[in-house]
Amino acid sequence: MLFLGWPLLWGGQFFHLIAEEWSPDRGLYGIFPMVTGSIAIALPALCISLPISLGTSFVAATLAPPPLRRGLLTMVRFMAGVPTVIYGFVAVFLLVPFMREQITGGSGLNILTASIILALLIAPTMIVFFVDGLSSVEKGSCLAVDALGGTKVQKLLYLQLPQALPAIVAGMVMGLGRAMGDTLISLMLAGNSIAIPHTAIDSGRTLTAHIALVIAADFASMEFKSIFAAGIILYVFASVVVVLLRLLTGMSMRRAG
Amino acid sequence: MRRLLEHGVAIFSWSGTLLLLTVLLVLLGYLGYRGAGAVETGLIFGTIPPLDALLLRRQVFDGLFPAIAGTFALVLLAVGLAVPVGLAAGIYMAEYCRGRSRQVLSLLFDVLAGLPSIVVGLAGFSLTIALHRLLPSRFGPCLLISAFSLGFLILPYIIRSTQLALESVPPALRLSAPALGATKLQNIRYVLLPARLPAILGGIILATGRAAEDTAVIMLTGAVASAGLPRSLFEQFEALPFFIYFISSQYSDPGELQKGFGAAILLLAACAILFLGAFVIEQTLSRRFRR
Numbered sequence: 001m002l003f004l005g006w007p008l009l010w011g012g013q014f015f016h017l018i019a020e021e022w023s024p025d026r027g028l029y030g031i032f033p034m035v036t037g038s039i040a041i042a043l044p045a046l047c048i049s050l051p052i053s054l055g056t057s058f059v060a061a062t063l064a065p066p067p068l069r070r071g072l073l074t075m076v077r078f079m080a081g082v083p084t085v086i087y088g089f090v091a092v093f094l095l096v097p098f099m100r101e102q103i104t105g106g107s108g109l110n111i112l113t114a115s116i117i118l119a120l121l122i123a124p125t126m127i128v129f130f131v132d133g134l135s136s137v138e139k140g141s142c143l144a145v146d147a148l149g150g151t152k153v154q155k156l157l158y159l160q161l162p163q164a165l166p167a168i169v170a171g172m173v174m175g176l177g178r179a180m181g182d183t184l185i186s187l188m189l190a191g192n193s194i195a196i197p198h199t200a201i202d203s204g205r206t207l208t209a210h211i212a213l214v215i216a217a218d219f220a221s222m223e224f225k226s227i228f229a230a231g232i233i234l235y236v237f238a239s240v241v242v243v244l245l246r247l248l249t250g251m252s253m254r255r256a257g
Numbered sequence: 258m259r260r261l262l263e264h265g266v267a268i269f270s271w272s273g274t275l276l277l278l279t280v281l282l283v284l285l286g287y288l289g290y291r292g293a294g295a296v297e298t299g300l301i302f303g304t305i306p307p308l309d310a311l312l313l314r315r316q317v318f319d320g321l322f323p324a325i326a327g328t329f330a331l332v333l334l335a336v337g338l339a340v341p342v343g344l345a346a347g348i349y350m351a352e353y354c355r356g357r358s359r360q361v362l363s364l365l366f367d368v369l370a371g372l373p374s375i376v377v378g379l380a381g382f383s384l385t386i387a388l389h390r391l392l393p394s395r396f397g398p399c400l401l402i403s404a405f406s407l408g409f410l411i412l413p414y415i416i417r418s419t420q421l422a423l424e425s426v427p428p429a430l431r432l433s434a435p436a437l438g439a440t441k442l443q444n445i446r447y448v449l450l451p452a453r454l455p456a457i458l459g460g461i462i463l464a465t466g467r468a469a470e471d472t473a474v475i476m477l478t479g480a481v482a483s484a485g486l487p488r489s490l491f492e493q494f495e496a497l498p499f500f501i502y503f504i505s506s507q508y509s510d511p512g513e514l515q516k517g518f519g520a521a522i523l524l525l526a527a528c529a530i531l532f533l534g535a536f537v538i539e540q541t542l543s544r545r546f547r548r
Contacts, residue, residue, distance in 0.1 A: 054270075055273020055274055056273050056277050059270045063270055077532075083470030083528055085521075090521070094283075151263070180373070181375070188505060211375050234373050234376050239368050242368045
């Protein structure tokens with residue numbers, strides 16, 4: 001991939017591509033709208049998913065009785081295994097008509113719809129991280145809280161949550177990474193129009209969907225090069241996510257040790 | 258004030274959990290409700306008798322059989338390509354790799370694991386173009402390239418699970434064979450691998466599930482809406498996830514839509530079975546270690 005993306009970086013066209021707008025008739029193939037589209041879908045998804053995931057992980061880590069806890073965790077891991085395309089497929093026939101008739105009007109294919117399903121998709125990833133963080137708190141401290149007569153909620157709030165903070169941030173980073181990298185949901189639900197989105201009910205196109213949609217036959221065209229620019233951005237983003245995760249786990253390790 | 262906060266947190270947590278489970282159940286329930294009527298042998302084999310289709314005596318045109326066969330061949334190839342490499346790399350990472358190169362390699366594998374699948378697809382697509390330029394014959398997107406990219410996608414998961422499995426062998430077990438004079442290789446071959454086989458197998462099954470569900474990669478590297486049964490490695494093919502995506506965007510009549518729902522149920526069932534397999538293996542494993 002670098003092999004084909006190289007002329008782009010070398011020629012200095014890369015930054016043009018990122019910053020410019022997309023209007024083929026004027027010879028402009030910038031992918032700035034897709035960059036904003038990706039962010040505009042991934043961030044709301046994270047915001048919707050975060051409270052739900054936090055709540056679920058609280059329940060799964062501490063609040064529920066142990067058998068229910070195990071059942072819930074299995075359920076969450078099964079959710080992570082449900083094919084993305086199935087979420088998208090069901091949403092096209094269930095959520096999209098609902099959005100169209102009840103809430104947003106228009107075609108129902110918009111950023112809000114995509115964000116909701118994306119939130120569902122990244123929830124299991126975040127929950128697994130959160131639960132790991134919450135339940136890796138030292139046993140002695142947990143027993144101490146129990147011995148002092150603390151309730152489960154108190155244990156959670158004043159002992160586990162502060163200790164698990166790096167794990168929670170790591171889970172958020174991971175969730176954001178998955179949300180940015182997902183192709184099918186935004187391709188099927190976000191509408192794919194190329195414009196910088198202004199409101200939540202605009203339709204937008206993400207970087208990933210852009211790659212999936214543009215399969216141009218002319219290998220030398222700027223249109224074709226733009227998908228490699230999109231690929232490089234995603235690649236760099238994924239690397240940044242991994243490095244961030246590394247730093248965070250390093251931090252929590254040091255704190256534990 | 259604090260009491261109020263604590264109650265608030267409890268209520269908030271439970272309602273979050275309920276909301277999540279409700280949404281999941283509604284989505285899957287709707288799928289089951291709409292697709293229940295579609296699941297029958299006609300869905301898979303169309304009007305052809307199942308035995309004829311399975312023995313490749315007659316072509317299936319109006320069923321899902323080609324898509325299922327395509328997915329099956331694809332996953333088999335991808336896992337077949339990825340497992341030997343993944344196992345070897347996992348063993349290397351766990352047993353041989355030390356110091357600086359270990360850090361660099363594990364960072365590299367992490368980046369690979371975090372890569373969006375569409376980027377892997379794009380890489381496969383570039384490979385196709387490169388091959389197209391190098392080789393004189395007509396060489397386009399095909400089954401082999403797809404399987405190769407897909408194998409690349411699941412490789413980091415296999416490496417990571419193998420490595421974790423080997424590293425979690427209890428120290429007493431790890432040291433006993435070398436203490437008796439076994440070489441390192443013998444130790445790995447006769448003690449460590451058999452002891453952790455279920456965990457490694459579980460990792461491979463989960464990776465298989467990922468290969469079966471992924472759509473973005475095959476979309477760029479050779480899946481098409483109608484190609485019939487896969488005839489050779491160098492031709493385009495049909496696949497279930499791609500079929501579902503295709504139906505959702507351009508179905509033409511209710512019958513086709515119904516087929517889409519049927520396909521979604523089949524894919525979900527396949528992934529559920531794989532998940533269940535991994536789960537059962539994990540359970541037997543934890544029981545064995547407790548003993």
